[in-house]
Amino acid sequence: MHDPTWFKFHAGELVGGCGILGLAALRFKNILERRKRNIVKQTAATYARFPAHLMAPRNHTVRNAVITLSCIGFSALGGLFALKNYIILTNWDEGHYRDLIGDHVGAIICYKKALRMDFGLRHTHFLIGESLVRAGRVHSAIPELELAASGDQIDPLASSSLGDAYRSVNMPYEAALAYKQATTISSLDPTYYIHIGRCMEQLHRTDIAYSAYDAAIRVDPQCESAYIQLGSLLVNTGHLDEGRANLKKAISIAPRDVLAHSTLATAYARFEMYDDAIAEFRKAIGINPKFSIAWFNLGVALEHMKQWERALEAFNNCAKLSPTGAAEKRASALASNEIRTIQARLRRE
Secondary structure, three states, X not given: OOOHHHHHHHHHHHHHHXXXXXXXXXXXXXXXXXXXXXXXXXXXXXXXXXXXXOOOOOOOHHHHHHHHHHHHHHHHHHHHHHHHHHHHHHHHHHHHHHHHOOOHHHHHHHHHHHHHHOOXXXXXXXXXXXXXXXXXXXXXXXXXXXXXXXXXXXXXXXXXXXXXXXXXXXXXXXXXXXXXHHHHHOOOOHHHHHHHHHHHHHOOOHHHHHHHHHHHHHHOOXXXXXXXXXXXXXXXXXXXXXXXXXXXXXXHHOOOOHHHHHHHHHHHHHOOOHHHHHHHXXXXXXXXXXXXXXXXXXXXXXXXXXXXXXXXXXXXXHHHOOOOOHHHHHHHHHHHHHHHHHHHHHHHO
């Protein structure tokens, strides 16, 4: 994606440069008029290059020279800018390729080469920031993303990426401001409002979180993620019926959304409705058997129902899976502890 101000900036450069060439040519007008006859007389070679009928009084040689020089200036400047653009795009393309193969350091080098060609290209700062995030250098990425998200015409993706970077280093307030900036540019994307809501929940500003999720639903009434977040917030603040209604709405929009079923099951478990919770956890697992968190929560619900054998099976299934994220790893570790606890209980019985 090209920064829209890039084209305006270089169009101004092109026009200004050509104007300067035109003015320079005009400054030589008087000199050419004074010397044109002397030039013709001095050498035959010069006379041959400037025939007498072109050098006659009251002709338009000087004006034509100015026009010619201006045209040459346009062509030369156009060629230089085309070459510069080609170099920038080539470095962008190579950077994209290196990002795809996992060579994020190499990608950053390519993007910095493009940046040296033009420091005003905010999109290049965005690409550098994204590569730094992928390389795990989030703190270094933030200044680059801040540059990308500054100026008059901002790419909402840059603001959103800046918000993601702030959230990953536990700066929810700054993240919310970045997402808010994204909504002012692209107000029809519910994702930005959902991110604001999550940040506000982290800051314990549930009133603003409610408003953010409501805004996401108004923007897109079929956004199941907004209903899931709103339903979860309502349940966590003690409003089971309203929360359940929103979660069921999410399921009606996306029946195979694992998170919707799992969140509804967690809501039931919170209010000790374990039969309903077990049914929803099993639906989530039926959709994605590798969802380790659902297996663990199913085991906990079965423990509350004193169904030890089934709980042990659920915890075993959780522990067998290869965890990826931090939440999955924690669920796997807790499942291993529960397995030992249940086995000790069964031996005593």
